[in-house]
Amino acid sequence: MENNFDVIIVGGGASGLAAAVEAARAGASVLVLEKNHVPGRKILSTGSGKCNFSNLEIGPSFYHGAPAAFLKKTFAALPPAAVLAFFDGLGLLRTEGEDGRFFPRSMKAQDVVGVLINELAAGTARVSTLTEVVAIKPGSVFTVEACRVPPQWDKKSPRxxxxxxxxxxxxxxxGSPCYPQIGGTSAGYALLRGLGHTVSPASPALVPLKVREPFVAELDGVRLQAALRVTAGGRTVAQARGELLFTSYGLSGPAAINVSRAALAALGEGEVFAEADLFPDTTEGALFRLLSERAARFADRPFCHFAAGLHNDKLMKVLACLAGAQWQALCGRLEPEALDKFAALLKCLPMQIKGSTGFEDAMVAAGGCAPGEVNPATFASKKVKGLYVTGELLDIDGDSGGYNLHLAWTSGMLAGRDAAKH
Ligand SMILES: Cc1cc2nc3c(=O)[nH]c(=O)nc-3n(C[C@H](O)[C@H](O)[C@H](O)COP(=O)(O)OP(=O)(O)OC[C@H]3O[C@@H](n4cnc5c(N)ncnc54)[C@H](O)[C@@H]3O)c2cc1C
Structure with missing residues (x-):
């Protein structure tokens, strides 16, 4: 294999592939080195395999880590519409989902990877898979040392x-250490540190949360629409509305994942609680009236009849137990406090957050390369001439909604264009 290139890209993920397309289009000879057996492996898992690749509304307020002024410059250098035009140009039709989320029209992440790979194959860029970069040495040119590696599932073959x-x-x-099972790694941070960049410690963001209350195990698998509020020291630190999924260890689903970053940050400073409103469209007064009328109507029937059809049956059983209402006891014999408590729990089910499920389940990492050490309009390093840092490797993480991929494409495209200049 030829070994001298204008541009070498370490990592064939979202930002690396976007960079490769743009650098090759600008006439550079490009080599992408990817340690996985295929490029774009993480993209395939995004949006539950559908790839929520961008959003109608893009702006600095959807991101954390970098100052707004940094991202303003980035989106001025490459307006969000230019990313959509990039994918239009690659032949990807798109459709808009809830909250302005963009997906490929086929709803298949494979198509997003496909159009990028097709473009690279039609051009001059080369992609070398199962090739892990172990060192980058700056000089009059960069020396990039790599190693052929077996695929991730082959634990026996040597390097x-x-x-x-x-x-x-x-x-x-x-990229970041998120989802190590599909190639997430901290290797990029080590390479960055070796090149003299400041790298802040990574922590999981957009991740399921573990809670202390054992009752969640009984709710494992229950999915419902809820409003989730996270408090610390009596102060609201985050709130989200949407699907909430109870798991054996705690909370998942978009509502929990969207509050996870703030919840975990607050956990470093003290106790953190999540309060789930399980009837978010009904006011407390209206819910109480509904339950009182229902209790009067079912006075000579057991509580389980009162609860049937009200909400998820597993949830009803757990809340009845927490409220001290006996499942088989007659409604008419209920202590009034039990009904009040039951209503209160439906509007505010408190749980204490104890942590997250870690990088294995995190969609994105907070932490990474200090944004101040790169140019926001080109993603060129301010420390090492000729080096660029893109995507999740930077200490910038977005909310869920296509924001992380959008920044990966944006930073990759800008870096690819700039790197191709002589
Ligand atoms: C399950 C899941 C779902 C997600 N869903 C969405 C979503 O719907 N919308 C959204 O916007 N974001 C989503 N994200 C986040 C998004 O996928 C990432 O933010 C994005 O892929 C980051 O792009 P990147 O190029 O920085 O890193 P990656 O796409 O992770 O690419 C990095 C690549 O570098 C390779 N690599 C690492 N080290 C080396 C080395 N030393 N040598 C060679 N190769 C190396 C890796 O194998 C990898 O292929 C999701 C993430 C996960 C895990």
């Missing part, structure tokens, strides 16, 4: 031959 490449520019697009 293969060592490879050495040179390039005028290097784009570091190695």
């Amino acid at each position: 293969g031959e060592k490879l050495v490449f040179t390039a005028g520019k290097v784009i570091l697009a190695a």
